[in-house]
Amino acid sequence: MQRADDDPVEVAADLAREVAPDLDAILLTVYPDADALDTLRPGETDVATANAVARAVAATLAGEGVEVIVQRADRGAFRRWLAGRGDSPPAHHAWVDRDRLLRGADAFRALRLPPPPPVPPPRFPAAPGPVADELLATREDPEGEEFGALAAALIEAGRGDVLDLAVRKVRARQSDENAADLQADLLEVAGGAxxxxxxxxxxxxxxxxxxxxxxxxxxxxxxxxxxxxxxxxxxxxxxxxxxxxxxxxxxxxxxxxxxxxxxxxxxxxxxxxxxxxxxxxxxxxxxxxxxxxxxxxxxxWDVIAAEGGLPEExxxxxxxxxxxxxxxxxxxxxxxxxxxxxxxxxxxxxxxxxxxxxxxxxxxDEAAAGVEGLDEIRDFIEAARREAGGAEVVCRPAVVGESLELALYTAEGRFLDGVTLPRERLPAAAADMLGLLGSFVRLAGDAPRR
Structure with a gap:
């Protein structure tokens, strides 16, 4: 339990060390003046302490490999963000200035801290074989994170030769299906960063x-x-x-x-x-x-500090x-x-x-199955066409939960008939039925007007 005389900077650093293993990044706010601090944290005006806490947290977490992201408190941007969210302590804590976040050396300059030395990229041998084998070995552990980290490093280094060789090895040793799975895993890594x-x-x-x-x-x-x-x-x-x-x-x-x-x-x-x-x-x-x-x-960080730790997943x-x-x-x-x-x-x-x-x-696959089970809907539409007496029939469909509602009209706007089909009477999911319907009746977004 925190005592009244505890140094808030030390308390924050201790909490940062506690949560560091569960963080990849952290967002900290720095305050230019007491008005900005009082706007975001009503009742607080000790700017020096607030910024000292941010520096201590940044230094602690950066030392644990956590990326530090910084935003400068801006009263106008905060008030625009708060509009419509409700003025409450959780809303104040959760502010993110999406347009002006600072990362890397810029973040540390805003904190008035020296940036940590850049981490040199990993160096891989010119021959792709040993690294390809290492990559495949890391993939044997489904719970580990080594595969994703090594694959990402190879992608960032432009080592497509290693990735291609790993896929060929899996195809030769196992099967085309396993090689396709590995390629999909590599694409998943490449698609996000x-x-x-x-x-x-x-x-x-x-x-x-x-x-x-x-x-x-x-x-x-x-x-x-x-x-x-x-x-x-x-x-x-x-x-x-x-x-x-x-x-x-x-x-x-x-x-x-x-x-x-x-x-x-x-x-x-x-x-x-x-x-x-x-x-x-x-x-x-x-x-x-x-x-x-x-x-x-x-x-x-303000959310973590307010809750005394990371929010529960x-x-x-x-x-x-x-x-x-x-x-x-x-x-x-x-x-x-x-x-x-x-x-x-x-x-x-x-x-x-x-x-x-x-x-x-x-x-x-669903469409093929759906075509075979459309008899009830086809009969419903054909009956409406007979009632329309030769006029064009259009359908206004609506997905309501798992059910499909169909309303049939003439193109001039005369209502013909309607039906609600629950999931058990549909050959495919309601949303997937829409493309099938459009193949044999014209669909309309709204009821036609007479």
Whole structure:
């Protein structure tokens, strides 16, 4: 228990040593004056002590290999961030100035500390064989972290020869399937890194089943997802304009994927992944939106200090929180709108680039199964067409939980019939039915107006 006469700087350093083994990075705030400190920490005005605590924590954690990230307190930026969040101590503690974080030597200069000496990159022998064997040996321990660290170091060093040799060795010693698994693991490592403005950046891909004919505008489609409420508040997605071809993504090597990541972080169009030809994508049925996901869930020292340690991680039974379920429902609603507005266009799931082919294959498998079980829906639509007396019939679908609601109208707006199909009466998941529906009835985002 902390005594009243304990030195707050020493108390903070002790807590930093306690939590260091569980941290990869930490965000510290420095204060230019008493007004800034009082704004962020109401009632506190001892700027010298607050900044001394930040320096002590930074020095302690940097000595334990934790990355130090710094933000300067700014009353205007903080008040804009606080708007709409509710003025409470937890909100004050959790502030992150996303636009102006300082890393590396800049962070230590803001703290008025000498930066730690740079860690030299590992040096690997010119011959790829021994390092390839070492990489495969680290992969034998599924609980260890050595494989990811060594693979990342090889990718950063540009040693594609080592990675290619490791894949060939697995193919020769084991099987093509095992070699593909290793390649996928290497691509997973290459697609994410502790770079960019946040604590973590990674390449993401959204495969989309495209409708025949006109391909939807990629920028508008991505903008709809970002506005849908389907993304976590601690994440930021930045999509590239234009569509990419699934085949082009499948051909990326780990080094090429890392270059794509670096280009995205720098705001450049990736040289290794140019836009695809939309006519060809429409003919083949699938396109991919590619983007950058920034993880802003950086551990904040003020939160740790307020709680006296690291916040508890949610247990497995707490993963389906109201927030996560709400985001899943928002994604399904957005996917339903896209399918209705673009003639059966169906976004799949947001996945790492190495999972694009598997996501498309899974969708095609479900679609094939769904086609065989569509008799009830076909009969329902045919009955409506008979009632329409030759007028065109359009369908306004809606995904509600696991159920699919269908409302049929004439193109002029006369309501014909409606039905709600629960999951047990559907041949595939409700969201995956939208692309199938679009193949034999025109979909509409809203009820047609008479």
């Amino acid at each position: 502790a770079i960019g403005p946040s604590g973590w950046a990674e390449v993401v891909a959204l495969p989309v089943a495209l409708p025949p004919g006109a391909v939807p505008d990629a920028v508008a489609l991505a903008g709809g997802l970002l506005a849908s409420g389907a993304t976590d508040a601690t994440e930021e997605l930045r999509f590239l304009p234009g569509w990419r071809a699934p085949d082009a993504i499948a051909e990326l090597s780990p080094l090429a994927l890392r270059r794509v990541l670096l280009d995205l972080v720098a705001g450049r169009d990736p040289r290794d992944l140019p836009p695809g030809d939309t006519d060809e994508l429409a003919r083949r049925g699938f396109g991919v939106l590619v983007g950058l996901r920034l993880d802003w869930d950086i551990p904040v 949610p247990g497995e039974d707490e993963e389906d929180t109201p927030e996560t379920l709400g985001r899943a429902r928002a994604f399904d609603r957005w996917r339903g709108r896209v399918a209705a507005e673009h003639g059966g266009c169906v976004p799949l799931d947001l996945v790492p680039p190495c999972d694009v082919a598997a996501a498309i294959a899974g969708f095609l």
